[in-house]
Amino acid sequence: MAKLGKAVISGAGAYVPSTIMTNQDLEKLMDTSHEWIATRTGIHERRVIDETENTSDLAYKASLLALEDARLEPKDIDFIIVATETPDHMFPPVATKLQTLLGCRTIGAYDVHSTCVGFISALQIAEQFTKIGKAKHVLIVGADALSKIVDYTDRSTAILFADGAGAFVISQGNDTDGEGIIDSAIHSDGQFYEDLYVSGGSSRARDNSDYNVPKIKMNGNKIFKLAVNAMSGSVKDLIKKNNLEYNDIDWLIPHQANQRIIDAVARNVEFPTEKVINNIKYYGNNSAATIPLAFTKARAEGKIQRGDRIVLTAFGGGLIWGSLLFQY
Template identity: 40%
Template sequence: MGRIILGTGSSLPSKVVTNEDLEKIVDTTDEWIRTRTGIQQRHISTTGEYTHVLAARAAANALEMAGVAAEEISLIIVGTISSHMLMPSCACFVQKEIGAQNAFAFDLNAACSGFLYALDLADKYIHSDKEKKILVIGAETLSGRLNWEDRNTCILFGDGAGAAVVGHSDSDRGFVGVNHFSDGNLWNLLYMHTAESTNPDIKVKDWPGAHIFMEGREVFKHAVKAMDDAVRGLMQKTGIGLESVKLVIPHQANIRILNNLVERLELPAEKVFINAQKYGNTSAASIPIALDEANRDGRIEENDLILFCSFGGGFTWGASLLKW
């Protein structure tokens, strides 16, 4: 162990879009959305609130909590699928925004699992060099990657960012274990194209646009089983029972997925942190936003075992266990 989270932070756009607001632009109702997803509202970016801007704000909040200066950061990893540019990376823009002049920076694309994958990578970097302090960020502006005429997807997603500062500790606190997976064979159940190719030889036939496509029912079935299996596998690998876990922070996909996961794992409701009703699905940002909220609300104490699990496009999924 010995690689711990020193501080957390999050940032959300100021604009809130309610289900009633969506009723005015797409064929849906508040009741329909609540019944199927549990989501009541989501935050949507406005002028200038690019992914890296939200990420930098979250990073600044995490640095402040950790008592770490931006110049002390060695590496910035941003989990995102919605940076406003493909190049430079969102992480490079964050580096510029916060003045982390001594860091190198890159993005990680694992959809909704991006933050957990990035946390695992940070843990291994610090294992090889305990002097490193690393910013791990999940940030998305999926509002710019949605078909706002598709009621099956546009109701689900929101914008936001969450961050954690990871560093070395001489204690026995830290990362206990991970159990991560992917399956590219199922890519066509949840995907998003980039801009259309300008090379005619490699153009995607019948290119449908650069926004999210999802087979909701199939994703639901795979997501619940995959996270259930990942959590059980992790508990078996670590030899720790679920009853020892203080708090479970899952990816905030939607309430139906979360309720089914809780039921399968036989978890008491008070052990599971859920905020999807307020923010919707913020993809890679969902777990770090929830983590920061739980942390600042006093739901986490030193030496608590915290369990994370996620599922996203790719497919990517997994679980992580942390001794706080």
């Protein structure tokens, strides 16, 4: 059997809309306060798209930056995968729109529908394409415009969700590259299906208006506990499986869902706070975009360096959760 190659991150980029929605702005829309939101979520502001932008626009702008970082042209990309829960239309996939916006060849392109774990799911797929030689360069994007499906009368969800995009270029590695993607695992448990879901815009659409207008519905207390336990267990399992210790890991990048969830996961896995990447204060929860956005911003700040060993972990509706280990 031929030896499998490596899957390395050759480029990364992120984009957020220019419009900032602060906690003070939310005070004007509902019965809440900056202090209440900041204490419970750690979020002070979030980015939201305007009427001129769609999810594909977010994906396009993040992709351009990732390609520039990888020193590649759109013609060099062999496959595109977009992780999103808020496509421009129910179909076709955002990835096909992105392919033509970039001016890529008529390559394969599709979306993955894996909630907040979507970017890790896309990484898993891209790893297989590059390792077996099916593609030399795969563009993966996490892009969401959750402000379009937020109910701004529901304080429990409206304070959390936001818009943004992040992209990686995953390339075939060689013996001179770092380790690239080392291991990953994704799990699901559908018994908690209705604890976090979008109510409308689906085959459940009926005369009842609640089924016709997409809005995020969440059992916050239950999701909090499930998220902490699932992500913590996933990180522990991944590190143990690869015969590593926590001091072998340079950075933990958790899905930016809620500051209290991030803190609880770090405590559960006994990971130092200073080695946890966290930018939820300024960007909120933009679903599949949070991990690549956090990675790109931390790298720009000089925290993440080439050679660092990093664990990503995420959790989302479905119930889906998972982690991925790589050396950058």
